[in-house]
Amino acid sequence: MAQANFINAGVTSTSSPRPSIFQLLASGGLHRSICPAFEHILRLLKTRHHSSQALDLLYKYCDEFWLLIDLSLESYYLKTYNALFSEHFYGLTRSFKSNQRHPILRSLLFSVILPYVKRKLDRVFESLRESVADGVPTSKILEFSRLYFVRVYPYIHMIYEGLHLFLAIAYTLGRSSYHQLSTQLAGLTLTQITTEAQSQFQERELKSRNSAQILPKIIRSFAQTLTFGLETGSFILQFFNHWQSRTEHIQMGPTSDIPDPPEIDPEISKTTCPICHGPRRTETLLSISGYVFCYVCVVKYLRQHGKCPITNFPANEDSLIRLYSQESS
Numbered sequence: 001m002a003q004a005n006f007i008n009a010g011v012t013s014t015s016s017p018r019p020s021i022f023q024l025l026a027s028g029g030l031h032r033s034i035c036p037a038f039e040h041i042l043r044l045l046k047t048r049h050h051s052s053q054a055l056d057l058l059y060k061y062c063d064e065f066w067l068l069i070d071l072s073l074e075s076y077y078l079k080t081y082n083a084l085f086s087e088h089f090y091g092l093t094r095s096f097k098s099n100q101r102h103p104i105l106r107s108l109l110f111s112v113i114l115p116y117v118k119r120k121l122d123r124v125f126e127s128l129r130e131s132v133a134d135g136v137p138t139s140k141i142l143e144f145s146r147l148y149f150v151r152v153y154p155y156i157h158m159i160y161e162g163l164h165l166f167l168a169i170a171y172t173l174g175r176s177s178y179h180q181l182s183t184q185l186a187g188l189t190l191t192q193i194t195t196e197a198q199s200q201f202q203e204r205e206l207k208s209r210n211s212a213q214i215l216p217k218i219i220r221s222f223a224q225t226l227t228f229g230l231e232t233g234s235f236i237l238q239f240f241n242h243w244q245s246r247t248e249h250i251q252m253g254p255t256s257d258i259p260d261p262p263e264i265d266p267e268i269s270k271t272t273c274p275i276c277h278g279p280r281r282t283e284t285l286l287s288i289s290g291y292v293f294c295y296v297c298v299v300k301y302l303r304q305h306g307k308c309p310i311t312n313f314p315a316n317e318d319s320l321i322r323l324y325s326q327e328s329s
Contacts, residue, residue, distance in 0.1 A: 017192045021172045023090055024179045024190060031086035032115070035066050046307075046314040059314060060306060067116050069222075074112055076219040078104045080204045082197070083190075084111060085223060092190045093197055100187055110182040118160070125153045127303055130317065273297055275309055283323040288315045292323065 039062045046055045058065055074084050081088045082095075084107070096103045128146040163181050170176035178184035193201075273280045275297040282295035289308040293301075299317060301309050308315050 019092055019190055019192055021168060021179060023092070024171075025168070027084075027086045027090045027092060027190075028180065030089060031084060031111075034086075035063070035070070035119070038062065038066050038069075043314050051312060056307065056312070063116065063119060067112070070112050070116075071108060072219050073223060074108060075104065076223065078107055081201050087190060091193050093193045094188045095191050096186075096188050103186075103188070106186045107188070110186040114182060114185075121153065122157075125150065125157075130299070275301055285321040285323055286315060287319045287321055288313045295320075295322065 039059075042055065042059045042062055046052070046059050049055055077083060077085045077088055078094075082093045084094075087094070094103075094107065100106070129150050132146060132150055160181070167176055167178055167180055167184065171179040177189045179190070183190065271279060273294040274291060275293055278294075280292060280294050283292050284295040284298055285292050286298060286308055289311040291308065291310050293309075298309075298320065302315060302317055302320075306316060307313060
């Protein structure tokens with residue numbers, strides 16, 4: 001029933017103005033920036049409450065949790081406004097061909113699930129590339145697989161991004177109706193919201209408000225909060241940027257609390273790695289906690305758990321500092 005409510009002929013490129021490439025790129029940039037913002041919020045919460053197992057689980061599977069939230073949010077917006085959240089924020093709507101089947105499912109597949117898969121592949125590539133560079137030992141089959149993936153994936157990424165650039169240029173020159181790969185795969189075009197379509201969207205929104213179902217109400221409240229946060233947040237960000245440009249010597253904006261220094265464990269030797277309990281090889285400092293580990297040991301642990309093995313503070317490989325003694329130099 002939800003698929004039948006999707007407007008196919010009500011909004012066409014002939015009845016509404018063609019969006020500019022800047023409007024489309026702004027909408028896509030907003031859609032891509034929400035997930036990193038969600039991850040950053042979880043990181044700040046985990047830094048403040050580093051002993052919370054629930055936050056530890058949320059941060060570890062941040063992409064998967066956001067995928068569930070994003071699917072629910074975009075499903076609501078597609079059923080109500082014929083657009084993703086970011087597209088509706090910029091006054092855009094989606095127009096499918098009259099014979100297109102399952103438009104909402106196709107939109108979710110190519111606009112939500114495909115970017116999630118691409119984001120996971122990017123992270124796998126970064127992890128495997130660093131493993132190859134660090135010489136982390138593994139079996140012959142896994143060694144061949146990761147070497148092959150590290151060599152091939154940059155070409156796949158180049159083709160993927162190249163197609164996006166080609167479609168954006170073609171759309172700007174008026175040679176294509178699609179501005180990015182996901183819209184072409186889904187078989188849709190983006191147009192400005194017309195007055196007629198806006199009235200239909202308002203009727204749908206009124207029906208969803210009168211609905212007795214709890215989930216749509218929760219999603220609508222979350223969407224309204226997110227919209228208010230984006231509108232007010234952009235103003236606050238501009239205000240702070242203007243203030244900081246006039247007073248560069250003063251640090252503006254909120255900063256995360258500096259965690260308390262960890263208690264020194266007397267059982268940990270000054271020359272022993274806290275992970276393998278052997279002599280430290282290629283000493284590496286984890287700056288978030290101050291402990292020193294073997295480089296290979298701490299890299300493996302951070303890639304698997306994303307936190308300090310002693311203090312449970314959230315950390316990644318950017319927090320590592322290699323230590324060089326005078327004897328080794």
